[in-house]
Amino acid sequence: MSAEIKPIRALETAAEWPRAGIGPRPSTRVLKAAELCVDPAYQRDLSSKSVRLIRKLVEEWDWRRFKVPVVTRVDDQWHVIDGQHTAIAAVTHGGIEELEVLVVEAGDRSDRAGAFIGHNRDRVQITNSQLFFAAAAAGDEDVLTALQICERAGACVLRNPSPGRPFRPGELIAIAALMQLVKRRTAVKARTVIETLVRIRAAPITADLIKAVDIVLHDRNYGEVDPEEIVAAFEKYGAVLTAKSVELALAKAIPRARAMGVVLYQHTRKRKPARPADGANGHDAAGALLV
Template sequence: MSTLRRIKSVSLGDVVPGGADMAEPRFERADPKTLLVDSAYQRELSTRSIRLIHKVVANWDWRRFKPPVVVEIDGGFHVIDGQHTAIAAASHPAIDEIPIMVVEAAEQIDRARAFMGHNRDRVNITTTQLFHAAVAAQDPDAVTVAQICERAGARVLKNPPPNGTYEVGDTVAVKSLLTMANQLGAMKARQVLQALVEAKAAPISADLIKASALLVSAPEYAEDISLEQITNAVRSLGPRAETEARQLAAAKWMPLWRALAVVIFRSKGRGSRRAA
């Protein structure tokens, strides 16, 4: 009995088909070493990336090959998807050319959006990498958070530092930043983030962001603590803040970030600068 079946269309229901008026991709061959990567939205190579590239080179198999998706810009090919494949091919001593799929995306914003479309549902792209692509694609929420960080003196890293050493103001807590911006608004979120930068937090963790946002918004805290007090408490507590928060969280069966808010509140000193 045959196990083959034909490809058949499915019922679309209320789905409205789109994109049929776009130019179809074309296929060419290119030296992988001539391909370009735009770091405005593409990922930087991590240790994991290097391991993956080594694995691809060691187990090269044309039957598993997927042509990198590229855009032709000023005579050069910019990789939208397939950076690791292209680098593996460039590193393989027996490969001089590879097939590439050329699509149209004249503007950087279109290329960034295409990158997001290829990678949004993949497990091998981090939230921070996707965030930077979203900023390049001018996603409103991502742009707002990027502006908040810039004005507060914070920095969203694309990848955690290899040596684990963060600088003051560094963060990878994209989801917490997005949530805080939506809950508090851009101005208050910037003030909270700036308070944590002034507290010399390195990194600014997701728990610290959520705890601080709670302190300036929850009725049981907001009237009795200022931004300056949050700054002073976080700075004076240092690493002890997380230690005490973990102990409290375990004792009271509460989330770590909420316990951290309690620890900061209990350690507040004098200060009067409140969130707007």
């Protein structure tokens, strides 16, 4: 996981870029969190997602993760341009009376609204892959387990997929599906799923493939299937499986991953009859969709 530390350097390609005027330099100061306010003309109302974020900040407050709110003086008030969730979390916490803030000049409402837009638009959104590897560097046990599973299965979790470059067999791009698999199954079962996808030379290993193979191998609504039979099905039927799963997903209005699981199950040999789910009266979910 170690990587060479990279110093900050100017981009060599930026020599001909025009330079914006810098404007007044901001300052920092410490303010009481309860003295801050927001202008509803351009600030967002608190959504359910906002409340969840604020609760998370309150429950897990850590100064190392603290983002300095950006504020400006309007008459006798301090208006938050960016960072209202942080400010509300500080007041809600009850033990954080003061916050360090970045004070900028924003003379009128249009300036403040424009700054708000800039803070929320002009940023590169962090990807699931970047979060995944950051969590690995932080020692997250589930993420480290997922990396170990992929390594032992012969898969490669892509850090930064290159635009235009064809995927190679075994390259995995479905971070969320991988983590769901690791948390839902034992390490052995999760490895079996990824290893099976490596053996069929999936390029790339997608969320639908992970979920579909996991369904066939481990869902109790399906009969027992060996990984070798899944590999054989892909080798024999190839693109037919994808085409049929798309048709089934559209016809039954079900998720593509589930449709792929049903079609894949249909094209594999089973060791035992399907295992009925609890309360299913002997009828399995896969069979119901195959008629």
